[in-house]
Amino acid sequence: MPVSVRIPTILRTYTGGASEVSAEGGSLGEVLEALDASYPGIKGRVLDDEGDLRRFVNVYVGNEDVRFLDDLATATPDGAQVSIIPAVAGGC
Template sequence: MSVSVRVPTILRTYTGGESEVTASGATLADVLDDLETQYAGIRARVLDDNGKLRRFVNVYVGSEDVRFLDDLATPTPDGTQVSVIPAVAGG
């Protein structure tokens, strides 16, 4: 299954400057594995050392935050858009 992945500016160094790339996988975990195969190092910026989504990274499948779905087991149907969005903090 092929999905479109929107890449935030901070991670575009891994994708050669591309703001949107294509990856495949039946779940978000599979998509992240495919991204790592294509763009080495990108998964470590999204997942922590325990293999969980980093606290300050939000990931959406379609318009839904995966933390409110099945997290890394969230299905990624063909044609879905996955968005990786770093949290913004300020003060």
């Protein structure tokens, strides 16, 4: 099941500059595995050493934050859009 994955600027060095790529997988975890097979190293920038989503990376399937769904087990139906978004912090 191919899904579209939106890649943030900071990770585009892994995708040869592509802002959007496609990957196969029925869950977010499977999609990240497929991404890493095509673009080695990208999964390590999204997941921490324990295999969980990094604290400052937000991932959406459609418009839903996967942390409020099933995390890495979140379903990624055919044609879904996955967005990887680095959290932005700052202040005065």
